[in-house]
Amino acid sequence: MSTAETLLRIEVPLSSAGAPLPHVFADEGRLLVAYLADTPDTSFDGTNPRSVSPLTGNQSVAILTAEPYLAFQFGPPNDESISGHRLYPLGLRAYEAFEVRNSSWIASLEKANQVHSSHTPELFSDYLHFILTFHDSTLEFIAKSFSTSLRKGAVLTALMEAAGEGV
Template identity: 40%
Template structure:
């Protein structure tokens, strides 16, 4: 993880489809320059009474979002979960579970630039150009990356069926 300073600004991204609140079961597939994150969408059946438990697993046939981050420089996938979310360094800036964000003036990107500055041909302006810090907050984990852009693909199927599609987007 990284340390933040007063410059980081959390901005909610509304174009990302809402992940399942209970069981998004995110999967990450990465190559050197692209990363795909697949997760189940918040799809509540119309006839569901809310009194029964609906079990979702990797074999469930559900709507799935695949978000492909292009020209991805770094990524992180892991804690905190929704119950320990206040432990994330940006939680007091508006970062919250079950939502997607961009971090403007990111400490993580600035730290990457600082580390790269030892390169004899380092140019701060070109290093910083186009880099964006994204956060996807799920039920049991978060995904963060520094990338140039993203595309969202909506599919339906099980996570096991979605993995080959993720490979098509990242390889």
């Protein structure tokens, strides 16, 4: 008997609502995500918003690290179409992070792996399903756990530095 999926809101550094510029780096064992964190800009007076790019320095950058991870998907929906996501009726919202309890995604991966001669359901029992929603995209990933940290710099530079640290 399967239990219905539920969402549990989790705490991560909030992403910038304007342009968080999330960047993903993944290999078969480690998932890294860098994005602009939501920090107040005391120099901004509400006029003439400034444009930032992945190379704009002196930004507050959140780094999410999942190692090991099992799978990820990155793309739609954005904040304007988040209501079309299958988990929206359970409370999924833009600019937030969640753990999906009783994940149907994990269940489907476990079921697909049953054809492997060494399969046991326990291979999947320690994995959790997480969702982070950004302005223009949504990141879902399955991992045993993850950590976050904050850095100062440019998104792309911070991501490449974090990627080099794990080598």
